[in-house]
Amino acid sequence: MKKVFTRIILRKTLIMGSLLVLSACSSGPRTVSASLALVTPSMEKPDKIMLPLQYWPLLEDENQSMLSHQRYKIMLSPFYVSALGVTCRELIFEDNNKEVSKRIACENYFIDSNDKMDKGWFLENEIIDTHYSVEM
Numbered sequence: 001m002k003k004v005f006t007r008i009i010l011r012k013t014l015i016m017g018s019l020l021v022l023s024a025c026s027s028g029p030r031t032v033s034a035s036l037a038l039v040t041p042s043m044e045k046p047d048k049i050m051l052p053l054q055y056w057p058l059l060e061d062e063n064q065s066m067l068s069h070q071r072y073k074i075m076l077s078p079f080y081v082s083a084l085g086v087t088c089r090e091l092i093f094e095d096n097n098k099e100v101s102k103r104i105a106c107e108n109y110f111i112d113s114n115d116k117m118d119k120g121w122f123l124e125n126e127i128i129d130t131h132y133s134v135e136m
Helices: 001-027 055-059
Strands: 066-068 074-077 085-093 097-110 118-124
Touching: 055 066, 055 097, 055 118
Parallel strands: none
Antiparallel strands: 066 074, 074 085, 085 097, 097 118
8 A cells, every 4th residue: 555655646646747847948038138239339430441432332222233444344132131230242343254253342431541331342252262353
């Protein structure tokens, strides 16, 4: 009789323990909200290659799909927002109908030399080293 009672208690304890563990695992994660930004936006002019001013209006126009350049045929991809929250476009450079390079151009805000906020288009630094680098 004592063995049966011990088994019943042991089973109930095991079932209750299992239910307790399962219920603890089924609750959702707590909601976290950031009080401080992880990255503070810099208003300094980016340390990147600035595209010539003549191309800025064309790059800002979402209807533009090509740029005219003296050496390259430049195809423009549609706009996208980068992980840093800036507007970017992929530029595909072709020379004699052969793709030479792909580069990313992004529109960055900065404080100009007159202490006024300005924005401009800059070539992003290449992540992959290529044997042929394109500059405008």
